[in-house]
Amino acid sequence: MINAVRRFLAFWYDFVIGDDWRVAVAVVLAMTLTWLVHRSGTSAWWVVPVFFALVLPVSLWRAVSRP
């Protein structure tokens, strides 16, 4: 039973989060920061693209770097 639950959770983790959990964390941070910047009365559309521009090369670099 525990194994089945573990497999179920592992499946959904793999389905949603994928190979690099840092991407998911970065997306949550980007959304939160966008909301905070918007609440402060400043234009906030640029936050997510900036996060994307930073996260993608970092994730790629980690993938191709030697351990």
Next chain:
Amino acid sequence: MPGAVTRLAGVTGGAGALFAAVFLACAVEAVEATTIVLAAGTTRSWRSALAGVGAGLVVLAVIVAALGPGVSAIPLHWLRLIVGGLLLVFGVQWLRKAILRASGHKALHDEAAIYLKQVAAAETAARQQRGVVDDWYAFTLSFKGVVLEGLEVVFITLTFGSNQKDIPLAAVAAVSAVLVVTAAGFAVRAPLARVPENTMKFVVGVMLTSFGMFWGAEGAGATWPGNDVALLVVVPGVAAYALLCVAVLRTRRNADDRTGVAPVEVPT
């Protein structure tokens, strides 16, 4: 308020943007599922493999019936935030894999090789009858292939469709993709190795990332300059940035090849 895809469609002159995005994404998943079902059917039992497909489709139909009305009931603001975030996570992961493949750091997705691997495994597995299923291995192989690949089809269809407030159009695109790929697969009775799957995955990664960025930021309260027109900058911008990443990683790979340093191969 119409969804972003509708507004993009308005800018570009048709509902083609939504249809193309969903069709491409679903076609990629359908190619992978078809390869698995073909391997199970040709080497084991077509009856059991098709029973697995049927059971998988029933499970997917139940998921759609359960999630569809629920997704439609979520307020647009929250829908965009949640769906945009999920699409962005999905999109960056697709794009990441596509860039690694295009730059030579990850083996290309090869349907012919995957088919041969599945066939080899299917030929050695023991035959077991359970209930009305005469070959349990063929049944479960097909069932898992359809459900796992189908879940992504369901997710993409529901998220794009609900954001546009036009799930039927998204569903038509998804069903069309699955029918076209299935018909092609069964016509040639071989894995669809000639489908430019890696290029399609790159394009889908760009689309998922772009719409994820757009909807996610809007859901978090941001307003894009030019509203819907911004998508005409975001989509090519994401594509150009991804191509730049490919170029940089390919240069690094070539430099490693020249200096004799063994390049890092990312596992598939």
